[in-house]
Amino acid sequence: MFSKEPKFTEVNLYRLLVLWTVFLLLLSCSDLFKKEVKKKPIARVGDSYLYQEDLAPLITENMSKGDSASFAVNYINNWASDQLLLSRAKINLSEDKLGEYDALVDDYRTDLYTRAYKEALVSQAADSLITQKQLETFYEQGKENFKLKERIARLRFVALPKNFMNKDEVGKRLKRFTPEDVRYLDSIGVQFNKLNFNDSIWVRYARIFEEIPPINVDNADKYLKKSQFFELEDSIGVYLGKIEEIKDINEIAPLSFIKPTIEQVLLSRRKIDYLRKLETELLDEAIKDKEFEVFENKK
Structure with missing residues (x-):
């Protein structure tokens, strides 16, 4: 026998609201107990702030008090000049130019992140061992290139x-x-x-x-x-x-002399092949998981 479905009464609604309120209070209280760390500003240009935490790592132990003070003043002034020039540039440059530079910044950020990630993947996964047989084969196949x-x-x-x-x-x-x-x-x-x-x-x-x-x-x-x-x-x-x-000049270089160069060439080729394979696998997996798709341009 099936049990009767419980009715959603006003009492049940009241209890649900009480529980939800208690949950929100507990959540807010937990945030109150977290120690709030306030950054100490040392300079301001408009809405941009330079904080003590930004400058501190640049002051080294071998600097005297006079040197560190002079460095701090120069750094703050340079930072302020950059911020002022940036704000003036945003005001005076055309929308087209700003859009063009923003696109360049985005491209650079993307390139920087992806390049660092690729290098990390290659260093972890790519085989860096070049055998003597591989060296000799490459050398024999391209001797005329090694004059x-x-x-x-x-x-x-x-x-x-x-x-x-x-x-x-x-x-x-x-x-x-x-x-x-x-x-x-x-x-x-x-x-x-x-x-x-x-x-x-x-x-x-x-x-x-x-x-x-x-x-x-x-x-x-x-x-x-x-x-x-x-x-x-x-x-x-x-x-x-x-x-x-x-x-002499124009003679074929001995293998032992150009071995480091050949190793770098082979490692570079291996790295390129690995990255191509990785990119292909990433695209295939993204398509399979419906994470990536190309829309047809129907006219």
Whole structure:
């Protein structure tokens, strides 16, 4: 048996109104207990206010009282000038210009937010690992695009103080460079002004000129030759070096030299592909959920 449906009497209506009033009172009381934080204004232009909270983070601990006071005055004056110019601009610029600039501001805001969101998504989801196989494949497929625009070389060298006692021994071992020679040179390396034993790394000529001042643009062809050994001196010390290999302008760059560039290209392509896929999925999902639709323009 079904129970009788309760009648909506005046008593029930009265009780409902009482309950609703109590609820509103409790809600308002909870807001009263919240501590109201009032911002302290330090300047005003029209209806715009500059608050102490806006200025405080810009005052650093290393500022003296005089510097902080001067900074505050300049900041307030600059803020006031900007606000006054803005208000004058809104009055004197045409409606078309104001609309045009408002649209630009909206576009910039949208671009700023979406770009930051995309970067966050990419950093979280996109794979940043580039394998050696991927590097080699990309390199082999586009070798002609990797011609050198500057000269590079592989070399090992040491810079010795003037009157270094074992210069000849160091030179002999630097030329021969067996594992035993490497251990010997490493053991006395603290006595050198400079050293570079990693002759598998390609170095720009400009960097060589910086590290070995006696070698420069004018005499580079004389000293920077394949298998060349050099001994040079300046006012600071003596430089001993052995050139392993050189690459000239317009030669194909070695993979190891342009590896960082290729990695950036591959990562950039991967990022673009990921964002395209993301945007497609977002549109498809929005259409499916009826969140996005395009209306037909019926004439």
